[in-house]
Amino acid sequence: MRRFAAPSMFILPLLLVLTPACKTEGESTDAKAEAGDAKAPAEGESRDAKAEGGDAKAPAEGGEVQAEAGAGDGTGGGETGAGGDTAGGEAGAGTGGETGETGGAAETGGTGDTGEDVVAGLFDAAKSLDTEDGDAKKALADAIAAGASKLDAAKAGNARGEALMTKGESERAEAFFTWSRDTHKLYAEPVYNLAKLSAYAGDLDLAKEHLAELEKRGNKKLMKKVGVEPAFAPLHDDPDVRKIYEVK
Known part of the structure; x- marks a missing residue:
């Protein structure tokens, strides 16, 4: 198996x-x-x-x-x-x-005018007889607001008054002489011119008042001119006036 x-x-x-x-x-x-x-x-x-x-x-x-x-x-x-x-x-x-x-x-500056340029332009406008009397007074006030001295403004106003007086505009001239006199208390030119206007108008008493103010302001050059100014001839013998123009 x-x-x-x-x-x-x-x-x-x-x-x-x-x-x-x-x-x-x-x-x-x-x-x-x-x-x-x-x-x-x-x-x-x-x-x-x-x-x-x-x-x-x-x-x-x-x-x-x-x-x-x-x-x-x-x-x-x-x-x-x-x-x-x-x-x-x-x-x-x-x-x-x-x-x-x-x-x-640049935009704010505009043409780049300075404050002096602005004042000069306002004075030119005030002295120009092409400017209305109201606008001229406003220009003078604006010039002072822009920084001009009161003396310079008074001179500009007096210059306008003299230009008006030359043209025979006595009343208009008187307004600017008065404005200039009141604007600066020592500036004598407008006082002298007011005295002349009064003398030419025959108001000798008012002329003497203005001459007394002239004496107070102490401008000897203008005081001496009183003695040779034809407008004051009727007053040359007045003792008070003589004292003014004979000032040393």
Whole structure:
């Protein structure tokens, strides 16, 4: 009878053969897992790098936007300044803003006339006989308000009075002599002219009153002229008047 070998005789070699294979497959699986783990961080790092790259790009784009905005602000200020609007100083930044302010100042200055130019123009208007008397008095008052001295205004008013007196406009001239006399308490010219007008009009008593005021103001040059002025000839023998024009 033929005998068969016991199963254990076949199982043991089979186990020996299969065991290395299982171990190899297990190691391969672990290697794959490790490779997968290694790959995952790499992909993660790649994403992070991309994210960081995106972040780095974002500020750069933001910087461009800000740069464009800044350029827009500066240009806006410059254009506003060129228009002469003082709001350019608020709208513009940097050089643009300064340009805006300069533009505003240019508009405010107008033709660039100074206060002296304004006063001179007002005095010219006051002395011109083409100007109405009311407007001339307003021009004199405006000149004082603009910074002119009362003495200069009184001289301008007296000059207008003398021009009117030369044309025979005695009443109009008297109004400006009176205005000049009252504007400056030491200016003697309009007082002398008022005395002349009164003497020419035959009012010698009023002429003496004006001459007394002339003496108070102490202008010796004009006081001496009284002795040679034809208008005062009727008063040359008057003791009070003689005292005035014989002043030393």
